Amino acid sequence: MTSQRRIAQLPSTGLVDARGRGLRDLRISVTDRCNFRCVYCMPKEIFGRDYQFMERSELLTFEEIELVARAAVSLGVDKLRITGGEPLLRRGIEDLIERLAAIRTPDGRKPDLALTTNGAALPVKAAALKAAGLDRVTISVDSLDDTKFREINDVGFPLSRVFDGIASAADAGLGPIKINAVIKRGVNESEVVPLAERFRGTGHTLRFIEYMDVGASNGWRLDDVVPSAEIIRTIHAVHPLERASAARAGETAVRWKYRDGAGEIGVISSVTGAFCGTCTRARISADGQIFTCLFAYRGFDLRALVRDGADHQTIVDALAKLWAVRDDRYSEQRAELSGSRERIEMSYIGG
Numbered sequence: 001m002t003s004q005r006r007i008a009q010l011p012s013t014g015l016v017d018a019r020g021r022g023l024r025d026l027r028i029s030v031t032d033r034c035n036f037r038c039v040y041c042m043p044k045e046i047f048g049r050d051y052q053f054m055e056r057s058e059l060l061t062f063e064e065i066e067l068v069a070r071a072a073v074s075l076g077v078d079k080l081r082i083t084g085g086e087p088l089l090r091r092g093i094e095d096l097i098e099r100l101a102a103i104r105t106p107d108g109r110k111p112d113l114a115l116t117t118n119g120a121a122l123p124v125k126a127a128a129l130k131a132a133g134l135d136r137v138t139i140s141v142d143s144l145d146d147t148k149f150r151e152i153n154d155v156g157f158p159l160s161r162v163f164d165g166i167a168s169a170a171d172a173g174l175g176p177i178k179i180n181a182v183i184k185r186g187v188n189e190s191e192v193v194p195l196a197e198r199f200r201g202t203g204h205t206l207r208f209i210e211y212m213d214v215g216a217s218n219g220w221r222l223d224d225v226v227p228s229a230e231i232i233r234t235i236h237a238v239h240p241l242e243r244a245s246a247a248r249a250g251e252t253a254v255r256w257k258y259r260d261g262a263g264e265i266g267v268i269s270s271v272t273g274a275f276c277g278t279c280t281r282a283r284i285s286a287d288g289q290i291f292t293c294l295f296a297y298r299g300f301d302l303r304a305l306v307r308d309g310a311d312h313q314t315i316v317d318a319l320a321k322l323w324a325v326r327d328d329r330y331s332e333q334r335a336e337l338s339g340s341r342e343r344i345e346m347s348y349i350g351g
């Protein structure tokens with residue numbers, strides 16, 4: 001399907017960018033810090049003891065985040081995702097959830113409110129997050145082998161504690177839960193079938209994410225990417241799959257369902273199947289820069305605007321102006337641009 005035809009299927013929100021894409025999703029990073037050092041995201045050699053993380057005063061406050069989120073929702077955003085770094089490290093995160101849960105779209109609906117986490121803190125946080133108004137969580141699990149899992153997170157964090165987190169989230173009602181797995185050639189490709197089998201029939205949706213060239217610190221090479229088509233073929237050979245229809249326009253994951261009714265999986269083909277034509281996402285870093293693409297190297301300084309005393313309408317106008325000129329489509333241009341551009345780390349911009 002061409003991008004033009006896909007754009008035509010997107011619901012109109014009024015505001016569209018230079019390629020006809022609405023603004024529907026806002027990903028809000030609340031910290032650039034993390035208690036893990038996943039080798040593909042925050043390698044220890046770079047994010048070591050001397051690494052300068054943001055100062056507390058640099059972070060947007062919860063009031064400031066709420067102001068920006070309200071402006072974005074008034075422009076058509078109906079999905080808010082809290083991320084990082086590790087968002088559960090941000091002190092008082094439940095208070096932010098409570099503020100965001102009180103926001104309504106122009107037609108009176110509560111935006112979908114989700115959070116992506118490594119799961120480590122969920123046993124202590126899940127119930128409070130749910131009580132504050134969080135709808136759903138996505139939890140990252142890249143391996144089912146405890147030794148390999150510890151190697152990937154590179155801080156020796158045990159897999160069993162992430163599963164405790166998944167159970168706590170399910171008990172608290174933070175479902176349907178999505179499980180994210182990044183597959184890197186030679187690291188965890190052998191985990192594809194075990195992961196599929198572990199989550200089949202549980203009601204949790206496993207999503208395989210192609211390893212991406214975000215930032216400059218993970219030493220990305222195209223050869224390290226395990227294409228989604230290969231992942232689907234591998235699982236299909238053991239547990240037959242068929243395509244399922246998208247639940248929502250602009251969805252990043254392509255859905256597949258098990259023919260025997262044991263649920264669904266998703267694949268996010270950021271490298272082999274660019275979905276820029278339907279990309280309705282903006283991202284805010286923890287220090288208040290807004291980016292209109294995961295691969296953007298420059299953001300717009302919303303924090304300066306907010307701290308200059310901007311009111312709701314001023315922020316709405318700034319966002320609308322920024323979105324109207326958005327022309328990003330990095331994944332479609334990757335072959336031409338890769339290596340020739342600065343890029344920002346995933347832990348900074350928010351996954």
Ligand code: SAM
Pocket residue numbers: 034040041083084085086087116117118138139140180181182209210211212213214218346347350351
């Ligand atoms: N710390 C939280 C977590 O790990 O879920 C939230 C932030 S993390 C940056 C968000 C997601 O981005 C995770 O699922 C992670 O696996 C994914 N991610 C990080 N670096 C990536 C890369 N280079 N390619 C693909 N996905 C990546």
Ligand code: SF4
Pocket residue numbers: 034035036037038041042084085086118140347
């Ligand atoms: Fe931390 Fe998430 Fe990045 Fe892993 S993927 S280092 S848990 S921010």
Ligand code: SF4
Pocket residue numbers: 274275276277279280281292293294295328329330331332
């Ligand atoms: Fe969206 Fe940029 Fe990713 Fe394309 S490369 S899908 S525009 S975030």
